[in-house]
Amino acid sequence: MKLMVVDAFTDRPFAGNPAAVCFLEEEQETQWHQAVAAEMNLSEAAFIRPLDEGFELRWFTPAIEVALCGHATLASAHALWSEGVVPKGDVIRFHTQSGVLTCTQRGSLIALDFPATPAEEAEPPPVLLEALGVTPSF
Numbered sequence: 001m002k003l004m005v006v007d008a009f010t011d012r013p014f015a016g017n018p019a020a021v022c023f024l025e026e027e028q029e030t031q032w033h034q035a036v037a038a039e040m041n042l043s044e045a046a047f048i049r050p051l052d053e054g055f056e057l058r059w060f061t062p063a064i065e066v067a068l069c070g071h072a073t074l075a076s077a078h079a080l081w082s083e084g085v086v087p088k089g090d091v092i093r094f095h096t097q098s099g100v101l102t103c104t105q106r107g108s109l110i111a112l113d114f115p116a117t118p119a120e121e122a123e124p125p126p127v128l129l130e131a132l133g134v135t136p137s138f
Helices: 030-040 070-081 126-132
Strands: 002-009 019-025 045-051 054-060 091-095 099-106 107-114
Touching: 002 030, 002 070, 019 030, 019 070, 030 045, 030 054, 045 070, 054 070, 070 091, 070 099, 070 107
Parallel strands: 019 045, 054 091
Antiparallel strands: 002 019, 045 054, 091 099, 099 107
């Protein structure tokens, strides 16, 4: 098993938002994932496993599995390209609890295609609008 820490959202070491990235060859029990995440003690640990078409990607905090994590997805894509697992320029498809997420390279940047949840109208608490001093559009 290969395990690395990747600093997301930065171009220098020991900055940004760190995530553990664990390369798996075979499926592991959920409790094993959770134990590794707890041992790493970072906000998220990402576990990537090759599939026939893309990679399985799961995210764990030290306490629970989460359905979606942006910085750990970014870290995982970076790790796959930088370690030569995926050729530079190839699209990466992650199969996750939140659906298929794609990552592409745009120059020195990585673009993530995440699911979008449309905004829904909600009634704000009366004191909120007063405290913010705004009139909502909806």
